[in-house]
Structure formats: C-alpha cells, structure tokens
Amino acid sequence: MQRKIRVGVVDDHPLYRDGVIFALEAEPDMEIVGQGETASDAYQLAHEQSPDVLVLDMNMPGGGINAVAKIAARASPTKILMLTVVDDQDDVRSALRKGARGYLLKGTSSSELVNAIRMVSKGQSYVSPSFAMQLIMSRNTEKNDPVEPNDRFPELSDREEQVLMLILRGLSNRMIGDELGLTEKTVKGYVTTIMERLNVRNRVEAAMLAAERIADRRA
Structure with a gap:
C-alpha cells in the first residue's frame, strides 16, 4: 500500500482551515496529522x-515568513506550501528564499491545492503559473520583450542557457522538450544541472535570477 502524504494545516481562520482540511481528507493519498x-x-x-x-x-499571527525561516533553520524535512489572500511579490520572494517550496492564492481551487501538495511532497516546487509569470517578469522584463541568449550565464552551457530562457517564459519540461526536440527526461536533467550551477533550489528561483540578470544588463 502506498504511503500517504502527511499534511499539516496552519491558518488562523477556522472556517478556511476547516475547508482545506475537509478537501484534503477526501483525497485517498493524504492524511492530516x-x-x-x-x-x-x-x-x-x-x-x-x-x-x-x-x-x-x-x-x-506570528507571521508566515517567520515560521518558514524558523522551520528551515532547524533543517526540518517538512516542505512548506504558503497560502495568502494578497499576491505581494516581495512577500513571495522572501518566503521562497527562506525555504518555502510553493505559493498559492487562497482563491485557488481545491484541485490545484491538492496538485501543489503532491508536487511539493515529491521535492518539486509549485507557484500558480499566472503568478509565477508575474514574479519572473516583474524585474523590468516585459512579457512581450524577447529574451535572447546573453553573456550573463557563464556557469551554463549554450544548451542549458536555452533551457533557462524557456523556463523564464514559463514553459513546462514537456513544452521545453517540444520546443528543442528533446525528451522530457532529458529536459529534466538539464533543469537539475541548471539549478545546481546557479545555486538555486527550484525553477521559479532560477527564472527569477535569470530575469534579474537580464534586467541588470539592460539597465
């Protein structure tokens, strides 16, 4: 029998917390601990x-970011998924840098929440796609402005830089594979190498770093 994903829920609004717990308890692969x-x-x-x-x-009360930092400081194996009402980009960046593995708005559907928990439990990161693009493009990088390869990534090979630019555009591994004629598994390997060489923990941080370097070059 497959081990269930053990989940904790912390929110100071009882009705919302109860709703999240109710939705998660309906999933056969999850249990609230x-x-x-x-x-x-x-x-x-x-x-x-x-x-x-x-x-x-x-x-x-006490601050979600403070909780993330304190939990991360003791090298806890627990992975943290943040929920918020307001999509404050500075707060999101701070939470991700302090150790959060995902970020969702409270208006999200239960199916997206469940999917995010499953991804985060596997060591992946999750930020709502539309919000991820806001984060990525907010550092003076416009959505319709083409991102060309440049000399800002000496750590990466030409192919790795290509993959990073497609991550910056918000493409999934499968979509990147279709774009470059590579298998999804091969793309996943490139993404892992990119994160290691850029010293970031997830693809959102990699994209944010790419956007920052490109913005700095254009400034």
Whole structure:
C-alpha cells in the first residue's frame, strides 16, 4: 500500500482551515496529522509531527515568513506550501528564499491545492503559473520583450542557457522538450544541472535570477 502524504494545516481562520482540511481528507493519498493557528503552532507541528507538507497562511499571527525561516533553520524535512489572500511579490520572494517550496492564492481551487501538495511532497516546487509569470517578469522584463541568449550565464552551457530562457517564459519540461526536440527526461536533467550551477533550489528561483540578470544588463 502506498504511503500517504502527511499534511499539516496552519491558518488562523477556522472556517478556511476547516475547508482545506475537509478537501484534503477526501483525497485517498493524504492524511492530516495536525493543525494550528499561529507561527508557534506551525513550528511545533513541524517539530513534533514532521509532516511531509505544511500548508501555512502567510498572514497568521506570528507571521508566515517567520515560521518558514524558523522551520528551515532547524533543517526540518517538512516542505512548506504558503497560502495568502494578497499576491505581494516581495512577500513571495522572501518566503521562497527562506525555504518555502510553493505559493498559492487562497482563491485557488481545491484541485490545484491538492496538485501543489503532491508536487511539493515529491521535492518539486509549485507557484500558480499566472503568478509565477508575474514574479519572473516583474524585474523590468516585459512579457512581450524577447529574451535572447546573453553573456550573463557563464556557469551554463549554450544548451542549458536555452533551457533557462524557456523556463523564464514559463514553459513546462514537456513544452521545453517540444520546443528543442528533446525528451522530457532529458529536459529534466538539464533543469537539475541548471539549478545546481546557479545555486538555486527550484525553477521559479532560477527564472527569477535569470530575469534579474537580464534586467541588470539592460539597465
């Protein structure tokens, strides 16, 4: 029997928290191992229960970002997925850099939340596609402005740089493979190498770094 994904939920709004828990309990591959309302609850839950994924409200008492930083500081194996009402880009960047593995708006569907938890539990990262593009393109990089290969990535080979530019455009591994005539598995290998060489933890951070370097070059 496949091991269930152990999930904790921390949110100071009982009705919303109960709704999230109800949706997750309906999934056969998930189980709720704890819940709470504050940053202190989040830390205690991570420490005592070590859930695979901890779903945290960004604006709970004590601060969601503070909870992320504290949990990450003790090298907890728990992966954190943030939920928020407001899509504040600075908060998102801060949460991701401090150790969060995913970010969703509270208006998201239960199916997207479930999918995000599954991805995060496997060590992948998840940010809603539309919001990810806002993050990526916000650093003076316009959506319709073509991104050309440049000399800002000496760590990467030409092919790796091609892949990074397509990540910057928001393409999935499969779409990148179709674009470059590569298998999805090969693309996944390139993405892993890119993250290692750029010293980032996920493709969102890789894209953000790419956008920043390109913006700096254009400035």
